[in-house]
Amino acid sequence: MTDVTNYAQIDWDDQGRPHSRQYDDVYFSKEQGLEETRHVFIEQNNLRQRFSALQDNQCLVIGETGFGTGMNFLCAWQLFAECAGPGARLHFVTVEKYPLSRADLAKALALWPELADFGNALLAEYVAVHEGFQQFVFEQGRVTLTLMVGDALEQLPQLDARVDAWFLDGFAPAKNPEMWTPELFAQLARLSAEQATLGTFTSTGWVRRGLMAAGFALKKIPGIGKKWEIVRGVYERCPPEQAAPATVAPWYARPPALPGPRQALVIGAGLAGCATAASLAARGWQVSLLDRHAQPASEASGNPQGVLYLKLSAHGTALSRLIISGFGYTRRLLEQLQRGRDWDACGVLQLAFDDKEDQRQAKLAEAFDPTLLQRLNRTDAETMAGIGLASGGLFYPEGGWVHPPALCAWQAKHPNIRLLMHHQVLELRKADGQWQAWEDERLLASAPLAVLACAAEIHRFDGCSELPLKRIRGQITRLPATGQSSTLSTVVCAEGYVAPPRLGEHTLGASFDFTATELTPTAAEHQGNLALLQEISADLAMRLGADHLDPEVLEGRAAFRCTSPDYLPIVGPLADQKAFAQAYAVLAKDARQQPSTPCPWLEGLYINSGHGSRGLITAPLSGELVAAWADGAPLPLPRAVAEACHPNRFMLRELVRGKRRQGEASQ
Numbered sequence: 001m002t003d004v005t006n007y008a009q010i011d012w013d014d015q016g017r018p019h020s021r022q023y024d025d026v027y028f029s030k031e032q033g034l035e036e037t038r039h040v041f042i043e044q045n046n047l048r049q050r051f052s053a054l055q056d057n058q059c060l061v062i063g064e065t066g067f068g069t070g071m072n073f074l075c076a077w078q079l080f081a082e083c084a085g086p087g088a089r090l091h092f093v094t095v096e097k098y099p100l101s102r103a104d105l106a107k108a109l110a111l112w113p114e115l116a117d118f119g120n121a122l123l124a125e126y127v128a129v130h131e132g133f134q135q136f137v138f139e140q141g142r143v144t145l146t147l148m149v150g151d152a153l154e155q156l157p158q159l160d161a162r163v164d165a166w167f168l169d170g171f172a173p174a175k176n177p178e179m180w181t182p183e184l185f186a187q188l189a190r191l192s193a194e195q196a197t198l199g200t201f202t203s204t205g206w207v208r209r210g211l212m213a214a215g216f217a218l219k220k221i222p223g224i225g226k227k228w229e230i231v232r233g234v235y236e237r238c239p240p241e242q243a244a245p246a247t248v249a250p251w252y253a254r255p256p257a258l259p260g261p262r263q264a265l266v267i268g269a270g271l272a273g274c275a276t277a278a279s280l281a282a283r284g285w286q287v288s289l290l291d292r293h294a295q296p297a298s299e300a301s302g303n304p305q306g307v308l309y310l311k312l313s314a315h316g317t318a319l320s321r322l323i324i325s326g327f328g329y330t331r332r333l334l335e336q337l338q339r340g341r342d343w344d345a346c347g348v349l350q351l352a353f354d355d356k357e358d359q360r361q362a363k364l365a366e367a368f369d370p371t372l373l374q375r376l377n378r379t380d381a382e383t384m385a386g387i388g389l390a391s392g393g394l395f396y397p398e399g400g401w402v403h404p405p406a407l408c409a410w411q412a413k414h415p416n417i418r419l420l421m422h423h424q425v426l427e428l429r430k431a432d433g434q435w436q437a438w439e440d441e442r443l444l445a446s447a448p449l450a451v452l453a454c455a456a457e458i459h460r461f462d463g464c465s466e467l468p469l470k471r472i473r474g475q476i477t478r479l480p481a482t483g484q485s486s487t488l489s490t491v492v493c494a495e496g497y498v499a500p501p502r503l504g505e506h507t508l509g510a511s512f513d514f515t516a517t518e519l520t521p522t523a524a525e526h527q528g529n530l531a532l533l534q535e536i537s538a539d540l541a542m543r544l545g546a547d548h549l550d551p552e553v554l555e556g557r558a559a560f561r562c563t564s565p566d567y568l569p570i571v572g573p574l575a576d577q578k579a580f581a582q583a584y585a586v587l588a589k590d591a592r593q594q595p596s597t598p599c600p601w602l603e604g605l606y607i608n609s610g611h612g613s614r615g616l617i618t619a620p621l622s623g624e625l626v627a628a629w630a631d632g633a634p635l636p637l638p639r640a641v642a643e644a645c646h647p648n649r650f651m652l653r654e655l656v657r658g659k660r661r662q663g664e665a666s667q
């Protein structure tokens with residue numbers, strides 16, 4: 001697979017309207033862009049009436065083929081803002097093979113002054129839009145946009161969603177026959193909620209026949225402007241002659257919706273817990289966020305600066321896809337925070353410090369778009385970094401550093417979140433459909449939904465003791481900036497990393513200690529970090545006067561990372577371990593079996609942990625993932641990636657490995 005994103009190639013007509021060079025077609029009707037969108041997509045899906053009828057906490061999901069300039073999305077959002085109640089939500093899921101560059105998007109949206117408020121909000125978040133699922137959150141979560149960057153025929157099969165209304169856009173079938181195919185129609189059917197509706201501008205015969213064969217009942221409607229006829233439709237059934245849509249394995253199926261009030265408790269107020277609380281709060285949950293310290297971000301998430309570090313694979317692994325989606329999501333969140341104090345988009349330079357790394361970087365540069373990463377030779381890298389370097393490397397222009405406590409504080413300040421600090425949860429009990437958090441004999445909080453976001457401390461809770469999480473101690477060193485070190489203008493990484501100064505100090509990191517259980521910073525690890533600095537740049541070390549720094553008096557902090565064996569985080573609903581082993585025991589004998597026994601969930605119990613060394617990239621989007629699992633909402637990641645992060649993966653592997661061990665023994 002290749003992750004190279006092709007941006008839309010656009011020609012602008014004499015009135016400044018966009019025309020696709022790739023498809024030789026216009027993005028919207030020259031004469032009646034907005035009216036046509038409203039007539040074809042908004043009216044044929046009855047959106048005014050459906051938005052107005054939404055109850056508190058109800059969410060309407062719109063699916064679209066061909067995001068283009070986002071005009072359809074903005075029109076839907078504008079109408080939603082006008083007529084939906086304050087507790088209702090809109091989730092817009094769309095796919096785009098050739099996303100517009102930010103400059104082209106700005107130019108296109110300038111055509112619609114009446115959509116300016118919405119268009120400006122979209123533009124403000126239109127950063128780090130790379131291949132795969134890209135999640136955007138607007139109006140504190142009232143409106144969510146999941147933009148899948150890639151071909152509809154590749155992306156839609158990865159989507160887990162129930163769509164209520166379809167906007168079938170995507171250039172005229174005659175100009176784009178590759179998209180309007182039976183495979184596409186089958187995906188629309190698979191993803192349709194009961195009685196899902198659709199609107200499309202095309203009445204081409206073979207498109208209509210294809211949609212009907214997939215189970216949609218269609219009606220031709222008079223068009224406006226030059227469009228003679230358009231089509232509306234309703235999803236009625238999965239036709240008997242078609243195979244039923246593939247079902248997911250029961251251990252990765254969605255747990256049933258929780259009855260009762262939308263109340264949640266989240267244990268742990270680091271990056272994972274604050275993100276989870278924010279994503280639930282945005283969906284109308286009342287969240288109690290508990291932590292044993294006086295303030296959020298007091299453990300691993302408490303460093304002065306962390307790096308948006310993307311360790312990618314050229315092979316499209318689940319981890320690599322998670323990183324690209326997570327990076328985009330975190331970058332969009334950061335746009336809300338104060339640059340220079342809370343974060344900076346100064347770029348991240350990963351040095352090609354040996355031949356192996358150099359070759360790895362060459363492969364990545366072939367696989368990914370230059371807007372995500374670029375190879376720089378030594379001279380260009382030095383110019384970019386503002387310091388002397390021993391080699392060139394890979395530059396991530398959209399990367400940078402973050403002050404994680406600022407991100408946590410920003411996420412935790414949602415009005416639906418109640419912060420309960422100095423609350424150490426020692427035990428979880430289930431009573432009357434509620435998870436109760438206890439500290440000895442003191443009941444701290446209770447709710448039908450509980451999320452464990454307390455890193456490796458989840459081991460203390462029943463049902464989690466077997467999850468394979470490891471603690472790895474790490475220490476950063478705080479280095480006072482000097483006049484000469486302040487020229488450092490990007491984060492530079494080799495085995496360690498060093499960031500441009502924040503409030504007069506550079507953060508230098510970080511040590512790895514797999515055995516230590518103590519958290520007092522040590523001089524030996526400061527010494528180790530200074531050695532990492534020498535490897536990054538002898539010039540910077542000199543500018544910082546590193547030779548004269550006494551590790552005994554250097555300042556820093558240490559914390560535990562929490563890592564899983566496959567380096568993917570552990571995110572999703574939890575099952576009862578014993579009952580799981582019994583329910584799927586057949587897998588131990590034959591891993592190809594497909595038992596249909598429903599998964600024995602620990603109803604309402606979820607986890608968001610195992611973010612290792614990259615929590616800034618993975619934890620915020622994992623908050624969205626937990627909320628989507630719990631809320632029956634479209635998943636913000638491809639299904640396969642969500643499954644790769646699922647807590648049940650370990651129990652499943654155990655069962656299947658048991659089978660292998662038996663097989664080996666009998667040979």
Ligand SMILES: Cc1cc2nc3c(=O)[nH]c(=O)nc-3n(C[C@H](O)[C@H](O)[C@H](O)COP(=O)(O)OP(=O)(O)OC[C@H]3O[C@@H](n4cnc5c(N)ncnc54)[C@H](O)[C@@H]3O)c2cc1C
Pocket residue numbers: 267268269270271272273290291292293296297298299300301302303305306307308309423424425426453454455457458473474475476509510511558559560561562608609610611612613614615616617619
């Ligand atoms: C030295 C170091 C450098 C790092 N550098 C980077 C970097 O550059 N970039 C990057 O992306 N990531 C980096 N990381 C990793 C990143 O910090 C973590 O992935 C991230 O902070 C994990 O967030 P978390 O919320 O899962 O865990 P934590 O931040 O550890 O939060 C867990 C919270 O749970 C609370 N808690 C635990 N048990 C209980 C209980 N029983 N009751 C109540 N509360 C409880 C704790 O008090 C804590 O606040 C670094 C980590 C370290 C240690």
Ligand SMILES: C[S@@+](CC[C@H](N)C(=O)[O-])C[C@H]1O[C@@H](n2cnc3c(N)ncnc32)[C@H](O)[C@@H]1O
Pocket residue numbers: 008026027028065066067068069070071072073095096097098150151152153169170171176178179
């Ligand atoms: C007519 S434009 C969409 C207009 C858009 N809805 C708007 O509001 O601006 C069609 C879009 O579909 C996209 N597209 C065409 N074929 C596609 C495919 N196979 N997969 C994903 N997107 C596709 C094009 O790149 C283009 O952006």
